[in-house]
């Protein structure tokens with residue numbers, strides 16, 4: 001003898017499952033926590049580092065902006081990302097204003113007039129900029145990062161004057177992995193750039209003393225420098241800088257729906 005459940009019973013079960021799913025998925029989407037620590041604490045170069053963590057430690061991606069204080073798009077993008085990017089896997093470390101004094105004065109370098117991006121891995125006994133480089137370099141090691149992304153801007157398009165790097169992704173070695181990674185990112189970025197002149201290209205240019213050179217050649221960490229051109233509008237450049245990081249985070253399976 002079988003008992004037929006009325007249709008209302010079946011609907012109730014569906015309703016309860018729906019409610020459970022509704023509560024379960026939003027909770028998992030809110031797993032990330034953001035904490036702040038400071039490098040060069042107690043000095044004029046004290047600057048915040050935002051650590052966005054999830055239950056899954058790996059991968060760890062570090063995004064640095066404001067190495068040069070007048071390259072605003074990267075700084076604005078990093079500030080946007082630390083407040084608005086939601087990840088469900090891995091760890092994201094964001095430094096929006098690496099050289100905070102230069103950022104606040106909107107100048108490339110600040111006193112002492114030393115290029116932060118030429119003094120890596122820095123020096124604990126050196127000048128203030130070398131100490132700053134050392135602290136950022138130490139963070140890369142402490143967090144055992146999987147990738148470094150350094151956000152920059154240039155005053156001119158690389159295609160117009162190869163002394164400038166506007167609209168490029170720069171890598172410090174032409175090893176297969178770095179080249180394929182940067183090429184695929186450039187390809188994806190260029191899909192939505194309809195003006196040929198504004199398209200990105202990969203540039204292999206090992207620059208000793210840069211954060212990415214040091215990350216790659218001293219620590220074996222893949223590292224990319226992203227350069228927008230300041231001849232383009234600021235709002236567009238900010239969007240591009242945000243998009244570049246978002247594509248990477250997505251490629252590294254750190255976003256939702258990767259379970």
Ligand SMILES: [Zn+2]
Nearest residue numbers: 068071152153
């Ligand atoms: Zn720069």
